[in-house]
Amino acid sequence: MPGVRPCRPQCRAGRGAERVEAQAGRPVPGPLTLYWAPTSPFVRLVMAAAHELGVAGRFRLVEATVENIVDVVSPVNPLAQIPTLVLEDGAVLYDSATIVAWLDARYGTALAEPLGGRGADRWRVATRTAAATGLMDAVVAERHLALQPDGHRPDGFIERLRARRMRVLGYLAGRVAPADAPVTTDALAAACALGYLDFRFPSEDWRGAHPALAEWFAAFGRRPSMQATAPEAPDAPPAPTAASAAAKAPG
Template identity: 40%
Template sequence: MKLFHSATSPFVRQCVVCAHELGLLGHLELVAAAPHPVTRDLALAASNPLGKVPTLIADDGLVLYDSRVICEYLNLRGGGRLLPMQGPIRWRVLVDQALADGLLDAAVLVRYENTVRPENLRWSDWTDGQLAKVAAALDELERLAAGFTERVDLGTIAVGCALGYLDFRYAPLGWRERRPRLARWFAAFGARPSMAASAPA
């Protein structure tokens, strides 16, 4: 399987962590990509019209995106233990994943706004609105953290990658302040070999 990859993308990281947890890392060939909201990476766009990473090309040529689809695909290939098939826990896992992905969408958009958009076109209200979503998502994750305990699934992997991204790009936000349960959980989860090996440099 070929994975269009960017080492700093938290969405790619979710796929790599899933592969690691499922013992599939050796089956994944990482292909360097240069995703950008304005300047298209033509090799990447030839497989994914959205020009985004992660994009996976499976061994049979099937092209998969986005990160949620790829994580589900890897999970099924690797035995399925990262997403319970039924019961309330399935929906808990999927909502946790959606919450973490939503936090990441907002954080990545703020980064584009403040690094890609020309300075005279930036709109601080828009940045503030997105950062309010990040803060609200973190507050919800703090409420949920007591239930994360020993869980290793598509939800907690997404949450771990979202928090890792905030440490990488938004350290001054100080997300751990006022969120002690989440911070304690991440200290343990972030030390898993799959997380440690994929941390952005």
């Protein structure tokens, strides 16, 4: 197909999947098309779930950047956000939790336990997943605001986001299942949120306040699905300084 290029060798997050150049307009029907970026924690959740299910290689990846995301993604998703998944028949799915639920429904039969949990537990899993993706939202917003020039940062709002982040860390600390328990969506989401916090704010010492969560994260992070999807952006510095290259990724 025109525009197909291999994943950058250093790009672990898209390993195993075909990548195609982003183009504005509706996607060409074909394999599952995932609008994607290597650093987005929401995308990572979808990719990690796909790795758990053994289907990451089925995606055709289209990279969204800050510059192209509206042109490329809005024809299929009015939110113009990633992850967005276009199915073989052209049906469109978002957001991250919806896509993971769909992957689980289609491919999860081989798992001992569904990613979304079983029975009454599925509502707990869904709610904890919402807490973890809410943590991602807060950290993505904090990072965006940290990149604003001096005098243009809304300090009160940043403080609210930080306070939310602290509360969610405390909430997750008491609720993650043991790292060797059957994997569920909330555990994947919590690990992706913590990984993103480390990636964008590496000097933040959340581990000191939450040693058990840190221990869980270290153990869970050894799963192949987490290793295969770790954010690794060659164009983004680790700290949220005002380097313009860091603004290329939407997350």
